[in-house]
Amino acid sequence: xxxxxxxxxxxxxxxxxxxxxxxxxxxxxxxxxxxxxxxxxxxxxxxxxxxxxxxxxxxxxxxxxxxxxxxxxxxxxxxxxxxxxxxxxxxxxxxxxxxxxxxxxxxxxxxxxxxxxxxxxxxxxxxxxxxxxxxxxxxxxxxxxxxxxxxxxxxxxxxxxxxxxxxxxxxxxxxxxxxxxxxxxxxxxxxxxxxxxxxxxxxxxxxxxxxxxxxxxxxxxxxxxxxxxxxxxxxxxxxxxxxxxxxxxxxxxxxxxxxxxxxxxxxxxxxxxxxxxxxxxxxxxxxxxxxxxxxxxxxxxxxxxxxxxxxxxxxxxxxxxxxxxx
Numbered sequence: 001x002x003x004x005x006x007x008x009x010x011x012x013x014x015x016x017x018x019x020x021x022x023x024x025x026x027x028x029x030x031x032x033x034x035x036x037x038x039x040x041x042x043x044x045x046x047x048x049x050x051x052x053x054x055x056x057x058x059x060x061x062x063x064x065x066x067x068x069x070x071x072x073x074x075x076x077x078x079x080x081x082x083x084x085x086x087x088x089x090x091x092x093x094x095x096x097x098x099x100x101x102x103x104x105x106x107x108x109x110x111x112x113x114x115x116x117x118x119x120x121x122x123x124x125x126x127x128x129x130x131x132x133x134x135x136x137x138x139x140x141x142x143x144x145x146x147x148x149x150x151x152x153x154x155x156x157x158x159x160x161x162x163x164x165x166x167x168x169x170x171x172x173x174x175x176x177x178x179x180x181x182x183x184x185x186x187x188x189x190x191x192x193x194x195x196x197x198x199x200x201x202x203x204x205x206x207x208x209x210x211x212x213x214x215x216x217x218x219x220x221x222x223x224x225x226x227x228x229x230x231x232x233x234x235x236x237x238x239x240x241x242x243x244x245x246x247x248x249x250x251x252x253x254x255x256x257x258x259x260x261x262x263x264x265x266x267x268x269x270x271x272x273x274x275x276x277x278x279x280x281x282x283x284x285x286x287x288x289x290x291x292x293x294x295x296x297x298x299x300x301x302x303x304x305x306x307x308x309x310x311x312x313x314x315x316x317x318x319x320x321x322x323x324x325x326x
Contacts, residue, residue: 005064009056010168011214011239015197018045019052021062025164027138028157029067037065058214082120086110087128095150095296100159100289102129102137105298106151108276112142122151129153141167144243146258148301149176149281154289162289167240172286175320176235176245177223177300179278179307180254181267183231187222188321191248195241205261206243208251216241218248221321226311230257230269234282234321245279257307272310276303283320 013021022034031052037043038052044063045054056062089107096103104122106112111121126137137153138160154160166172194213195206207213217238225231231254235245246262249255255263257278268275283297300308300315308315 003066007062007064009058009060009062011058013056013168014058014214015055017052018043018050018054018056018062021056024140025161026064026067027154027160083125083128086120086122087125090122090125090129091131095298096294097131099133100155101163101294102153102155103284103294103296104151104153106143106148106281108146108148108301108303111145112139112151126153140164141172143281144277144279146277147279147281148304149298150284150296151281152284152286152296159289163286166286170238170240172284174237174281175283175322176237177280177282177304177315178233178235178245178249179257179304180231180233180249181229181257181263181269182254183225183228184220184222184233184249184252184254187225189220191218191220191252192216193248193251195244195247197242204242206241206247208247214241215239216244216248218245219322220249223321224311224313230311232308232311232313236322272307274303274307278304278307280304 007025009021013024016024019031019034022029034043035052038050041049042063042065044050045056046060047063090104093105093107094102095105106122113123114121123139129137133155135156137155138157140152140154140160140163143149143151152163154163193208193216194210195216196209196213197204198207219236219238221234223232223234233249233254237244243262246256246259250259250262255267257267257269258274258276259267259279280300281298283295285293285295288294305315
């Protein structure tokens with residue numbers, strides 16, 4: 001990037017730290033370089049000097065100075081045994097790959113980024129996923145640690161910028177499958193309830209808040225049900241709030257199986273041993289950075305497939321409930 005830009009903070013980026021915003025939108029910029037740009041006043045928020053840990057608000061204007069197109073040369077490193085195992089697993093789970101994109105089937109229980117207590121995460125092994133490219137892959141969106149399914153990585157800085165734009169402007173269509181405890185009534189519908197991040201014991205959580213929450217919209221459709229005991233539900237988020245699908249389904253009285261955080265004990269079925277979250281990023285359709293579009297589907301993880309068999313649900317040869325072929 002060879003010129004100064006002024007970029008408004010979108011609603012999807014509200015309440016994140018400034019350094020996280022840069023990592024999301026300009027992944028080629030290292031933290032040390034960002035700190036220098038902040039110290040010298042080259043990066044500003046609403047015309048004022050800013051700090052890396054400043055929280056952003058929707059509509060604020062971020063001044064971005066000219067930045068390098070290529071990432072800094074990564075420091076040599078030797079992956080540990082746990083990382084090697086993860087890399088081997090991820091390579092087996094590649095759903096699509098070309099010179100611009102890698103689409104992975106992210107395993108349940110693997111974090112996308114590091115955090116408190118997270119020593120095994122995808123961000124930590126991106127160097128080992130270069131696979132012939134000169135650049136380190138970049139994360140362009142996220143899934144919760146316990147959500148499985150389609151996760152896209154950008155293989156170049158140019159494709160990272162293009163993909164980030166697609167997610168920012170909601171040009172990406174995301175489809176999820178979930179097992180709910182109880183069957184939604186009505187069977188198909190839309191949940192349009194604003195959500196707000198709040199501090200809570202044990203970490204951050206999200207709650208419904210009509211006054212201060214940000215708009216969150218989820219379409220849902222029941223694909224099949226086991227009476228009123230449980231249901232296989234298709235989900236299409238129209239906004240991208242943290243934990244949106246989990247909170248919205250809990251709000252309508254049908255929490256996702258295994259989601260103790262938002263469903264409590266009501267997120268488990270009596271007599272069933274499985275405790276894992278039953279939420280899967282089934283399909284992603286988004287513009288390709290260079291040509292056309294990509295359409296990627298991930299198979300159900302083993303713990304959900306076992307539950308499907310238990311209820312007699314057949315995930316093969318299914319139409320997407322929102323009109324797209326699955």
